[in-house]
Amino acid sequence: MPVKNIFEKVHQETFGKSGCRRIVPGQYLAVDPKGRAGMIAAIEKQKLVFIFHRSPEVKLTISSPLEAHKSNTLVYHMVAVDVDYSNPMFACLEIDYEDADADPTGEAAQKTQQTLTFYELDLGLNHVVRKYSEPLEEHANFLVSVPGGRDGPSGVLICSENYLTYKNLGDQMDIRCPIPRRRNDLDDPERGMIFVCSATHKTKSMFFFLAQTEQGDIFKITLDTVGEVVTAIKLKYFDTVPVATAMCVLKTGFLFVACEFGNHYLYQIAHLGDDDDELEFSSEMPLEEGDTFFFAPRSLRNLVLVDELESLSPILSAKVADLAGEDTPQFYMACGRGPRSSMRVLRHGLEVSEMAVSELPGNPDAVWTVKKKSDDKYDAYIIVSFVNATLVLSIGETVEEVTDSGFLGTTPTLCCASFADNGLVQIFPEGIRHIWASGRVRDWKAPGKTHIVRCAVNQRQVVIALTGGELVYFEMNKDGKLHDYEKTQRMSSDVVCMALPNVPAGEQRSWFLAIGLADNTVRIISLDPSDCLSSRSMQVLPVCAESLCIVEMGCAERDQEDAASASTTTSLYLNIGLQNGALLRAVLDPVSGNLTDTRTRYLGLRPVKLFRIRMQNSEAVLAMTSRSWLSYYYQSRFYLTPLSYESLEYASGFSSEQCPEGIVAYFNEHTAYSCAGKTGRRIQPGFISLGIHSPTVCRPS
Incomplete structure (x- = not known):
């Protein structure tokens, strides 16, 4: 559901009730390319096939499971075979350990061969049968389904140690091709080379596979065919990326690499590697038994790194401590392995982007943003109040001081705002100034x-x-x-x-x-x-209040087809910041004015200052104490989350073309700040513009 950014469960079928055991299905899942059935298998013995039905209203339902169990059998991998609209078929890498289990000498275990088994679902009889089983020469670890029907010859690619083999039912002969190795490789030459993951790209006119070895080298694999018969397997070195557990080629021309260790990566496929000078290896090239092809790895040529998704896996060691003195502890973790290992610090809070930083000539007391007209989309001025003056900054391509705004600059400002008549109001210790849209000024003393x-x-x-x-x-x-x-x-x-x-x-x-x-x-x-x-x-109250803020919060459930229409139920909430660092929130009755359902949360060591801002087109509260917190309403519940940023002094909502929902705030003198991964000490006081990442995508940082 894109509106809520969550998955919605359509149907559920229970297949195991005794926990995560080796005979409970769930380790392997394969779905027929036409979406008619799916097989789910355990590591040992049990396999279940579910038929997918679609009602006239296109509602998906799942049938009762059909059993395809076989005792004393271990499963290594499983894929669905593309057989067009014939009965759905699934291919499994299996090994029967019955004889090896009964032989105490271990000789039977040495002779046991792995088998490639095809299971067929007969849709007419509603029954699953073992259609074909064949022993394999090499020990295999991975299967790749080949497109069938109008798109290809069907069948499977068997990825085994040092070899890639194509198999299919019927008159098709087995095609076998060695897996190329790195030239002058420092690794053990006796160590076998295997593919660990693959991705398939298919269009109306062609298809190819990207397969990755244990060393991270990606090969582009194509099949030469004559009619529906495969005559040769061709491999060509593509690029080298970190070793992945899974890869996915998107139709938009991107490759997502879910890495085994460390961060995940999104690459753009800039070239398909057809016109370069890289050597192409083929199963038709003559080689002696045991020989293989060699290639030279290089830097990226066909892939361009676009984005990086942070990942902690695997966490090898972790400590929890408040080493940064932020009132709340941080997680210090040793992640990754080898050259991709890292030391990471996790802080609980919403991620914040620092948009701009400007120095100020002195210590400010407060900051606000106002619009020239009430129906303007973006703010026009930033008002900064000092102990004896008011500074007005115009927001445009650059932020610069202006003197013709109508604001009184020779006195500090207590508050300012935009009025509904397209005017502005400034409140200062000696009185109130109403600035009309025409430029006329009216003062009250x-x-x-x-x-x-x-x-x-x-x-x-x-x-x-x-x-x-x-x-x-x-x-x-x-x-x-x-x-x-x-x-x-x-x-x-x-x-x-x-x-x-x-x-x-x-x-x-x-x-x-x-x-x-x-x-x-x-x-x-x-x-x-x-x-x-x-x-x-x-x-x-237990102690004196420091600040108050009344906001309207509630739920806005949007229709999936029409995101513009929204039924909203909101309530008024009075937020009370106390001088002891606690925050109280009470429901304010819009008719009687009574306060009910008061809730308390301790936020920090300093008195709590409250500011009303906009977040995701609704009102939110920014609470500032020894740490900054954001109170907002999302998916029918309240959240009070700290910002992953340094402590601020005063803030106001900020809206511009570059940052529609942001915050303008200021630091006091000698406040530490961070920007673009660098930390330092601010010599002069300054204000900053911040953008808070959407809570739907927030993560610890």
């Missing part, structure tokens, strides 16, 4: 000798707290002016933090305001014109 200490703002409303705990409420009227509510409200204690939710769609205002007071309480204040600034509910 704080009365008497008071000044603004706290504020909260959304698209249409502004609430400020003056010295002494007095609340003043402003709301945009029909003329687009910021109109103050005549009645003020004096709180019983000093206001330490405030929060307003976004105005709901189709509404004129948000109905509630959250205020954190110095008496260790959080109060929900009504903004309804009938009882404006009256208290609705209260939450007692």
Whole structure:
């Protein structure tokens, strides 16, 4: 399901109930190329065949299993044979150990031969039979199915020690070709060479195989045919990549290599190796028994590395310790083998990309991003507040300072935001500035000798707290002016933090305001014109609140056929950051204003600062303490995950053409930072732009 990025189980058939044992099927799986049946086999004895049925509604169902068991038999490999629309057939590499098991001298074990066995599913009789079995000269480890019907001659390639053999039923003669070896190889010359994995590429006009040896060398294998009879096997050195457990050729011209040790790789097939000067080996070339072909390995010529998928396998040793002093321990692991071994550090958190870093002339107090117009897609300004000034930066091809934005630059800024009338609002200690889209400016001054200490703002409303705990409420009227509510409200204690939710769609205002007071309480204040600034509910806290954030979160289940249509069920949540490093989250009733279902999570050593951002087209909360955390809602559940990044001081949501859902934040002086794998010490304070990877693809880093 692409929307949820998960697999959805369509049907399930139980084939084993006694655990992972050698006689319980599950080690090998092969499916008929036409999708009519599948065989699942155990290492020993048991094989089951399932017939796949499709209803008129194209719903897939699986039949009851048909048994193809054979006692005292070990299975080495299994593939489905391409027989076009004839009865499905499966080929198995087997060995019968009955005589060897009964012979204590061991002579029978030395004489036991491996067999290639074909199993046929008779769709008419609904029965599985052993159609053909033939002993093999060399010990084989791997089978490759050859395309059949209109695409090829059918049959299988048997990969054995030092040899590649083609076999098929009927009048087809066995075709045998040695596996080439490296010239001047330092490895043991007596050691046999085997193929360990392969990939098949098929088009309407041709097909070929890519097979890899134990040393990582990939060979391109083609078959010469006359009619439906194979006359020769041809091998040509292709390239050398790390040894894989599986390879897959995509129709788009890429080769995915799932490596046995270390990271996996995605290569683009730039050339098919047909027109180069590499020597092509053929089974028709005369060779003495025991002789083979030789080739010289080289650097990549036909493949181009496109991407690398990190893998820890195999983990040989691991330690858990907080050596970096990040409050949470890290995993230190010794991974891989030989020249591909590595020492890796795993941190629990969402992966973060650092987009840009800029130095600032001093220590900032806060940072915000605003849009010129409410319907703009991207932010236009970055506002940076200092202890005695405000810096306005314009966002474009470059980020540069501007002086014609309308913002007052000679005072620190407490908050700023975009208004629904395409205007901007700036709140500073001495008052409020409303900047109209036309450029006209209207100021409101704080009365008497008071000044603004706290504020909260959304698209249409502004609430400020003056010295002494007095609340003043402003709301945009029909003329687009910021109109103050005549009645003020004096709180019983000093206001330490405030929060307003976004105005709901189709509404004129948000109905509630959250205020954190110095008496260790959080109060929900009504903004309804009938009882404006009256208290609705209260939450007692263990310590004083540091910051508040009200967000709307919920589930958005999208229809698979129409991703644009989404049925959404959301709720309001009040997030409370405490000075002891804990985060509280409570459900805010949108009608009564009551707080319910309060949950607590300890985040770090420093007071928790909360910031509302956008993530995956929905609201999320960025919590900053001794470590940065992201609270978001994904696939019908809440997540609170740390960011795999250094601790930040202040942040705001950021949207640009290069980073639609990012964060702009700043470090304080002497904060360590990392970029492109390098670490250093920042001399000057600076702000950065971050992009958080989608939670659907997040991984430890």
